[in-house]
Amino acid sequence: MTSVNTNYGALVALQSLNRTTSELSEVQQRINTGLKVSSAKDNGAVFAIAEGQRARVASLGAVADGIDRATSVIDVGLSAGEAIGDILKQLKDKAVAAQANDLSQDQRDALQADFDALRDQVDQIANAATFNGSNLVNGTNLTGGSSAFSVLTSDIGGTSGSYELVNSAFATLYSSTATIETANGALTVGANDELAFTITNGNETTTFTVDVDATDTIQQFVDKVGTASGGRVTATYDDTTGAITYHSSEDFTVTYEDGAGAGVDDDGFFDDTDGATGKSFDVVAAPGAGSNELTVSGFDFRLGTAGQALAGFTSSLDISTASGAATASDAIDTALTNLNKDMATLGAQAKALDVQKSFLGKLTDSIEAGIGNLVDADLAKESARLQALQVKQQLGAQALSIANSAPSIVLSFFR
Template sequence: MASVNTNYGALVALQSLNQTGRDLEQVQQRINTGLKVSSAKDNGAVFAIAEGQRARVASLGAVMDGIDRATSVIDVGLSAGEAIGDILKQLKEKGVAAQATDLSDDQRAALQADFNALRNQIDQIANAATFNGSNLVNGTNVGGSSTFNVMTTDIGGSSGAYALTGGTLLAGTDPLSVHGNLEDASGGLDFSTAAQLRFSITSTDGSETTTLNVDLSSTDTVQQFIDSVASQTSGRVTVEYDEETGDLSLHSNEAFTVGYYVSDTLTDDGGVFGAGAAGTAMTGAPGAAATNQLTVTGFDFTLGATGQALENLTSSLNISTASGAAAAVTAIDDALVNLNRDLATMGAQAKALEVQKTFLGKLSDSIEAGIGNLVDADLAKESARLQALQVKQQLGAQALSIANQAPSIVLSFFR
């Protein structure tokens, strides 16, 4: 039907042209911002995820800044400790020299003056080793305490794995039957009948509880028992055995109970697998919450600090006599040993922070890469699409023009 009131072809052409215009606007937006998701309007779910991860990257940056500050505090402390160590070596040199018996009074007085001058520099160095108000070597540290905490991650600690500690066993290569608290004549566990551990494991979301059985054999070694638990629970429960203490412990990332069964009867396990009595299954307890902080320990390298490295290095040391010099050398040797021990501890703390910062840097880079995968636009693809849409827009305009001319054919009917 030919009509001048309704031009369906023009309506379709106009809709197509408008859609092309919207697509073109979207492509231009992506090219301008470099993002395929620049606002919640583009893709609400992806935008929310990306914003959350951007906040995490910012948090990690703050944590790394804190680690940098703590590392600087430790580095300053280490520098001061090394300087104090150099002074102790010079003091020892003076003390050894003063042990000679052929020195005149004037020579001994000169050695004593040098000794006193060097010794008095120690407190000055220790008190000057401050960075950002923190000092690790004069006994004050942050907030006047002996330690301070450094954030090592932006995420708070969560509960650790569930664990159950049992009794003490012998060497892991011994058969279970030779362990006095497993099988003996005085009431240990009896493997002459069908014996097994029965685990009841609840999934992390609490939706499902599974029962798994681990058979026990008197011919198994402790190591074979460990392997059996891991294999027969598909790794959901593991066993740790401490060769030094002989302690046996069961671990799982899921809540669990375990019972010792003989011929399908819950039986007293003698405290071997946990503190379970007859008729009572043992429950794995959740571990302590993981920490997201590292405690940095400081020391006091000032003269005569009680319980510290230089405790015996006091103003009473006198090298004006050979015997006094020998006593001073002994005190200096003790101070050097203790100082080097404390410096090793501080160095280990600095190394731990360095390792953590390296990890956080890699983690931050990975998160940023993940954000890019979610929201970054493929500019090569968008460039090709831009050209296609520009051509399509021109063709759409031509099509709309042609469609608008269609009703004019009606005039030919009236000639």
């Protein structure tokens, strides 16, 4: 049917042209931004994932900045320690010189004056070794105190340590070579007895079964636990306490059933008279929730501080006599030894922070690469698509023009 009111061909051509124009606009947007997903409208799920990962990249950057500040605090402390060590060496030189018996009192007084002047600089250096309000060498940030210096090493706390089940299954045993039985004889191990470990990891639950044999030695049973679970649960035996302990980095429960379907009695020993089928032991977390912080060891390098490196080096040391100089020399040797130990601790912690920062850098790069995989546009592909869509748009416009001219044929019917 020919009609001037309805031009179906033009409608179809217009719809096709609109689709092409929309696709062309999308390609131009991707070329302009370099992103195939630049807003939630493009792909809501991918956009949400990418935004979450971008937030994590930002938090990792903040953690890295914190590590840089902590490293600077440690570096300042190390510089102070090195300076104090140099002073101690000079003091050692004065103390050794003062041990000579041929010195006059004036010479000893001069050595004592130099000794006192050098000694007074120690506390000044320790107190000045502050960076961003933190000082690791003057006692203000001692480990274990309320002002202990700590630094974030990760943006996620996670879980450190492991889960342990202590003093339950086969809780009291005769010896590491005995067959499996309790000291009070309550356990009867049969041919169909078994121990089941149920491990929960997220939404996945897996059960491993360990067959219990009455002729097994304790070591054989301990080995069976690790083998049956593929190493996900391990067992250890303490021949001092007579207890078997189960360990895992994943949340787990333990269930015992004998051939008669009995379970565990209330005092923790396996028993074939209890009738509590499939009872699970409680899981105790040890050492507890993980931490994403490192507490940096703080010291006190000031003179005469009890329990610290220079505890024996006090203002009472006097090198004005040969015997006093010998005493001072011994105190300086002890101080140098302790100071070097503390310096080694600080250096090791600085190295650990460097390793952590390097890891965070690699982690950030990996996450950013993952974000790119999700949202970045393939510009070579988009360029080719742009050319095709431009040609398609021109053809669509031509097709629409042809379709629009079709009703004009009606005029020929009335000539």
